Amino acid sequence: MRALRLLPLAVVDALAVYGLVALGGQRSWWMFAALLAGTAIVNAIYLSKRAVPAKYLAPGIALLLVYQVYVVLYTGYAAFTNYGDGHNGTKQDAVAAILEKSEVKLAGAEPVPIQVAERDGKLGFLLDGRPREGWHPLPYPEILDRQTEIANLRVPAEGGTLKTSDGRTASLYRATYTYNAASDTINGGGAVYRDSGHGTFAAADGRELSPGWKVFVGTENFTSVLTDTEIRGPFLGVLVWTFVFASASVALTFGFGLLLALTLEGHRIYRSLLVFPYAFPAFMAALLWQGLLNTDHGFVNEVLLGGTAVPWLSDPWLARLSVLLVNVWIGFPYMFLICTGALQAIPPQLSEAARMDGAGPWRVLRSIKLPLLLASTAPVLVATFAFNFNNFNVIYMLTGGGPRDAGAPVDVGSTDLLITLVYKLAFGGSSRNYGLACAVSILIFAVIVAVTLAGFRRTRRLEEA
Incomplete structure (x- = not known):
């Protein structure tokens, strides 16, 4: 009978472990700490023989924290940022997206035959039909089912990036913009783009690159x-x-x-x-x-x-x-x-x-x-x-x-x-x-x-x- 009573707690703990692993992989440490602390408190309450009132209050308080308090706090946080279209990621994400958008097909480079393959849930290309350990070529029907994912696939190669549009051949692309980490600038299009302080790379003439990234803007939204x-x-x-x-x-x-x-x-x-x-x-x-x-x-x-x-x-x-x-x-x-x-x-x-x-x-x-x-x-x-x-x-x-x-x-x-x-x-x-x-x-x-x-x-x- 006691085992049946502990079954819901075991399910909650299993979901918590899954969430902790996912948050650890994303390096969202504050959410990791909050979930860990919450799981520990729930276990302490329901494994105790004395905290009877808390056993009835805990579910309501947990839902209140997740669906009310967290939402209110996040709304307050977002109100002091430039969060929105074109500003919903990190600076690293913005740099990667800008460089990817600047890629053009390399002139004179012939398409190379490829096989789309998968290993541990990740896609890649096999060149010249040569097998690689752990990589399994995808059958053609699965290529058709995953064509959007394959079309967005970018594989680093010497001199640029390989991309495919048909799943059979890949072409070499090269970015026309470059990022200088030392000076935190992007060069391209005849201009140098620097961090404007508002979540964008901007040139001296006012031109801005898209996308930008999320930054703290203080009371700017209110004013x-x-x-x-x-x-x-x-x-x-x-x-x-x-x-x-x-x-x-x-x-x-x-x-x-x-x-x-x-x-x-x-x-x-x-x-x-x-x-x-x-x-x-x-x-x-x-x-x-x-x-x-x-x-x-x-x-x-x-x-x-x-x-x-x-x-x-x-x-x-x-x-x-x-x-x-x-x-x-x-x-x-x-x-x-x-x-x-x-x-x-x-x-x-x-x-x-x-x-x-x-x-x-x-x-x-x-x-x-x-x-x-x-x-x-x-x-x-x-x-x-x-x-x-x-x-x-x-x-x-x-x-x-x-x-x-x-x-x-x-x-x-x-x-x-x-x-x-x-x-x-x-x-x-x-x-x-x-x-x-x-x-x-x-x-x-x-x-x-x-x-x-x-x-x-x-x-x-x-x-x-």
Whole structure:
């Protein structure tokens, strides 16, 4: 029985050993040390007879460290680097890639017959059909299956590098650029390229070689958001719209939910029907509304508006209105449920006492129910604001952030929130800038923290009033 209990621990240890071997081969020593320490702690906990609470806490803490703490720390680290397309490797990798890109086929050199062979998982060439110990020629069907890998294979040879395009013959290539390790320069193309200090080799006339490498740039990503003319304008526009979208979404969903909660008080069937939009997945609802609001074939234009071609999702202002209304449609049932529960929790004696003193329904609502309702729902409103501030699903599924602002120097649209702008910086377009995206993510976090703290202070005042 004890052996069965230790079986999961044995599996974890086996996976840890595999990870340690892989990390040791990659010389990622800090991750090696972290994994080793974590494995030792897990074994100490589960082999002990006393650490019973820790046995239940350890899995959750481990997942928290891997999927939350590590991600946050790496985001913070990347925000201070130039990590992105063309800057995602080491300097040695960049030098090797530049020299490889400069290789040209040697003039006058005849192709030589080869056999593609493999030894210990590595590919190579056999020249003149001569066998080599441990090398096994690949059969032709396997050459076809691995033709991409073979086409990228470079075998050092006297005077250059051998490369093949057909798996049968190889040609000699020679790099036209050379790297001088002593001076840390690359010579070629009639210029000398030196380390610019920003992760690239640059010539005196400003020309740069690609790719570069990842380097620490300090607060450059943060300052560029506010000082770079290509980023500042779109960023500030998106920031304003994000606040408007989040604030309006909270106000409209809360107002609509409260109105329905007051109107349908006691009508159980209608209240049950209003929960349906909330039960439907939000991303599916956004996709459904994308079809309903289609300019040419959507239900809204074709049926409700009699064939009128209203550009709901292609006009900038109509697109903003559309995403806001769709978000209200998705969010109001939640606020309806919150307001219904909060209203039912208010003692009816308070309303009865106010009516006996001559207060009308509006006075009871404004002076009795609404203050008590806001005191109990304020934390929910703050959390809803934070959620809508990062409401990626509705924007991405409905408009993709569009319609695109053709005058903007970066890929940004009229309905983009900060979170979708981060996504586009990191994964959209032809030039991905992970460092800048991480910096904007940290700015989003700072804004949400500030708004949340202000909201909770306001909540405390409502509770004390």
